[in-house]
Amino acid sequence: MGYKIAVVGATGNVGREMLNILDERQFPVDELAVLASRRSLGTEVSFGDKTLKTQDLDTFDFSGWDIALFAVGSDATKKYAPVAAKAGCLVIDNSSLYRYDPEIPLIVPEVNADAIEGYKNKMIIANPNCSTAQMVVALKPLHDRATIKRVVVSTYQSVSGAGKEAIDELWDQTKSIYNPVDNKPPKVFTKQIAFNVIPHIDVFMDDGSTKEEWKMVAETKKIVDKAIKVTATCVRVPVFVGHAESINIEFEDHLDEDEARDILRESPGIMVIDKREDGGYVTPVECVGDYATFISRIRQDSTIDNGLNLWCVSDNLRKGAALNAVQIAEVYVNRILSKR
Incomplete structure (x- = not known):
């Protein structure tokens, strides 16, 4: 049995990745609509060996459609997601608009798939921030063991x-940089990003943190456990694709690094590459195009009683966005739609 799927924002980086992943994972698509704003109307996108032309989001009728994967900004989502939901089409939203609504599930399938039942509240499910998504995949199995x-x-x-x-x-x-005559001042970022790092993602908040850092705190609490304390520093680096994270974890109970390594190896969505030798770890360039969240550099933190350090890398366009959305759709199909 196949389903009617709409991809909203199909011409963007995440929208195109959603189409790639739907095809790669052989999602049971019976009919596919690719939607975009009027300025992108008619733009062609690929789905497997097919080429599809985008339709106008503004006039699209979501009635009779099963799932809409939204990969547009919060403003467009605020306008169109309720329209799709009211028509009975489940919205899986990649923007930040609904993540902190207590009535809307925020889901990473490897971590809290059971939250899918909350779709009934508003017919909307939120996809977490990219940096949070990969981190909680690593945290959850360790939290289950040692809190x-x-x-x-x-x-x-x-x-x-x-x-x-x-x-x-x-x-x-x-x-x-190699042609000083052709100077390119920053427009998207606040400072030069080439050969530089910028400790600033999203807007600043009153306490001095940025909103990206606040997202990691709030989303980890909602997805994993509200009792977990999180402090984050989010930095933009001159890498095209792939987010990396240095994570220090303090537990209630002792957890040996060898046991942690074994737990992570057996956990869904994780690939452990952890050799204590040159190159025995994963970097962003190596994770591009992969589904897994890669964990390396697992080691005890001797400065506290029950601490571990680890290095976490993932393709932010995949697990941090498009892949997670498709995985949520798979959970919805398997647990909800297929039972009807």
Whole structure:
């Protein structure tokens, strides 16, 4: 049995990745609509060996459609998601608009798939922030074993998390370094991103943190456990695709690094590459196009009683966005639609 699926924002980086992943995972698509704003109307996108033309989101009728994967900004989502939901089409939203609504589930399938039942509240499910998604995949199995008290995380986030214009800015600035006449001042970012790192993602808040850092705190509590304390520093780095995170974890109970390594190896969505030798770890460039969240550098933190350090890497356009959305759709199909 197949289902009627709409991809909203099909011409963007995440929308195109959603189409790739639906095809790769052989999602049971009976009919597919690719939707975009009027300025992108008629743009062609690929789905497997098919080429599809985008339809106008503004006039699209969601009645009779099963799932809509939204990969547009919060403003467009605020306008169109309730329209789709009212028509009986489940919205899986990649923006930040609904993540903190207590009536709307925020789901990472490897972590809290049971929350899918909350779809009934508003016919909307939220996809978490990219940096949170990969981190909670790593935290959950360790939390189940030894109970996490506190997490200190520093992120190294690629420019693709800020969209196509950010990718172009890194590319153009990198070229201009070798051609000083062709100066490319920052437009997307607050400072030069080429050959630099910027400790600033999203807007600043009153307490000095950025909203990206606040998202990691709030979303971890909603997805894993509200008792976990999280402090984050989020940094943009000159990498095209792939987010990396240095994570320090403090537990209630002792957890040996060898046991932690074994637990993570057996956990869904995780690939452990952890050899204490040159190159015995995964970097962002190696994770691009992969489904897994990669864990390396697992080691005891000797400065506290029950602490571990680890290195976490994932493709932010996949697990951090498109893949997670498709996985939520798979859970919805398997647990809800197939039972009807």
